Amino acid sequence: MRAFEYASPTTLKQAVGLLSTSWGDTEVLAGGTDLLVLMKDDVVAPKRLINIKDIKELRGITLGPKTGLRIGALVTIQELLDNPAIHRQYPALAEAAAGISSPQIRAMGTVGGDLCQRPRCWYYRAGFGLLAKDEKGEPLVPTGDNRYHAIFGNGGPAYFVNPSSLAPALIAYGAKLQIQGSGGSRETPAEKFFLTPQSDGAREYDLKSNEVIAEIMIPPATGVHGATYEVRQKEALDWPLAAASVTLKMAGDKVQSARVVLGHVAPVPWPSPEAEQALAGKAVTEETAAAAAGAAVEKAKALSHNGYKIQLARVAVKRAIMHAAHGGEK
Numbered sequence: 001m002r003a004f005e006y007a008s009p010t011t012l013k014q015a016v017g018l019l020s021t022s023w024g025d026t027e028v029l030a031g032g033t034d035l036l037v038l039m040k041d042d043v044v045a046p047k048r049l050i051n052i053k054d055i056k057e058l059r060g061i062t063l064g065p066k067t068g069l070r071i072g073a074l075v076t077i078q079e080l081l082d083n084p085a086i087h088r089q090y091p092a093l094a095e096a097a098a099g100i101s102s103p104q105i106r107a108m109g110t111v112g113g114d115l116c117q118r119p120r121c122w123y124y125r126a127g128f129g130l131l132a133k134d135e136k137g138e139p140l141v142p143t144g145d146n147r148y149h150a151i152f153g154n155g156g157p158a159y160f161v162n163p164s165s166l167a168p169a170l171i172a173y174g175a176k177l178q179i180q181g182s183g184g185s186r187e188t189p190a191e192k193f194f195l196t197p198q199s200d201g202a203r204e205y206d207l208k209s210n211e212v213i214a215e216i217m218i219p220p221a222t223g224v225h226g227a228t229y230e231v232r233q234k235e236a237l238d239w240p241l242a243a244a245s246v247t248l249k250m251a252g253d254k255v256q257s258a259r260v261v262l263g264h265v266a267p268v269p270w271p272s273p274e275a276e277q278a279l280a281g282k283a284v285t286e287e288t289a290a291a292a293a294g295a296a297v298e299k300a301k302a303l304s305h306n307g308y309k310i311q312l313a314r315v316a317v318k319r320a321i322m323h324a325a326h327g328g329e330k
Helices: 012-018 035-040 077-081 086-087 093-096 101-107 112-114 165-170 273-279 287-298 306-327
Strands: 003-009 026-029 048-051 060-065 068-072 176-181 184-189 211-218 225-233 244-251 254-263
Touching: 003 077, 012 176, 012 211, 026 035, 026 184, 060 086, 077 093, 077 101, 077 112, 086 093, 093 244, 101 184, 112 165, 112 211, 165 225, 165 244, 165 254, 176 287, 225 306, 244 306, 254 273, 254 287, 254 306, 273 287, 273 306
Parallel strands: 003 048, 026 048
Antiparallel strands: 060 068, 068 211, 176 184, 176 211, 225 244, 244 254
């Protein structure tokens, strides 16, 4: 690991004041479960590391019937899982958090860190850049080992999959992120936070180098049924091969409105308006769930070695829909 400056501010204002105006010069340390690995592997080499763990205003979970759920960016995955109200009212989020099976990651990893973690793409982690190009500038992924890469949004230049476990559920619940920077605070929908980078120097999210996520706000979910379903290669700590988060607002036994968001299949969490439209106005049965799942993957495009992920994504969507519809009102 290369030498770096270390700062440990106690207020959010101090923290953003220490951040650089360009990516790479400074990095934010929260749980450190991803950043420290990247630094040890020399994938990133910040000149200054800013520890935000002592900033109390970034902690805490609050829930109100009119305001909904507020989650501080430093809330850990374990804190989400330990909150019974989240299990009752936001089950898709609780199920997404439960998919992070490592006790160590749950204890240290934060909600903000989960949203800002870097891609797990082995080309990126091996030092070939975010867009994984060879010395001639040609992309390595389309003709290389792309077993775990994108089946949506993979026309280039990015082929990795977004690694966030929580993002699909947050998007399905209509969450917004409050972002704090040297120029003040702003809000952005979680759905618009994630971006497909166009250069190796860019980031995969709508966050400037001198900004941090302060909190996540989710509107009330009264009458909303929700579920997350992940398809994994193993039960031990691993990232899903495909996942889906679904929220349904019902009118009697029929779907009034739906949100279907796929995870780990594209450079960004992937909403499926096709699946949502296939569910609207219908009762949820095995047949309608299967039809919606088929619609969700209709535009998927496999690379040379990841065609199997299309079927896994279809399964994840169908099972998430069935679980959301028949798991009871939360």
